[in-house]
Amino acid sequence: MQGVARNFFTLAIIYALCGMALGLSMAISQDHGQMPTHAHTMVAGWLMSAVFAFFYHLFPAVAQKTLATIHFWLTAVSGIGLVIGLYFLLAGNAAIEPMVAASSMGFYAAMLLFAFIALPAVWKKA
Template identity: 30%
Template sequence: MSIKLIKISAVYFAIGVIMGMYMSMEHAFELMPVHAHLNLLGWTSLTLAGIIYHLFPKAAETTLAKIHFWGHNIGLPIMMLGLALFVYGHDQYEPAIAVGATITVVSVLLFVINVLKNVKAEG
């Protein structure tokens, strides 16, 4: 699980950096919220989760870890696509933001539960 999270986080990092470069070159910053969320919820959060799962393999082996991985990586793209379309004036995509955000938040909460239950000092 740790390797999967770190690899997918690198993909989010690349997307976020390319998006940032595009916005800078074009002086078009409408997608700043998408850029920030991809970097924080995609790159940073998933990298840290991957490191935690690497350090605490019992937590990585749980069903909660699998649900967190898939929920986070289904919810975040839905939320970001909805947000990008919404920012560009397509108000009908606002529900996609809510659906994606809900899936992502539930996934993060499952990660927190997993950490609280399964991350323990050895000894």
């Protein structure tokens, strides 16, 4: 694995370690108030980043494109902004909501970009 694929896989592992630590802290404290943060870190973070990593690993020519690098950074910055913002929002800091909203839209934009990158690659005639 290399390039964008390796970056996504590394990001996925970081999300898994942080999200599971949060899950453990929720279970130990019996305070599940951060469940949406844990759920998004695990599913939108760990699982989605791992899917992107394996996609770029399977399509190395696509991974070489500048658009793939843009996809990585947009996903990483908006996704990390989303889960960190959500953490503070659920901890009672209502003022951070605009950051969570902007990050959510960035994350959606990154998914749209991925559709634009990935669909032509998987539909291409051999």
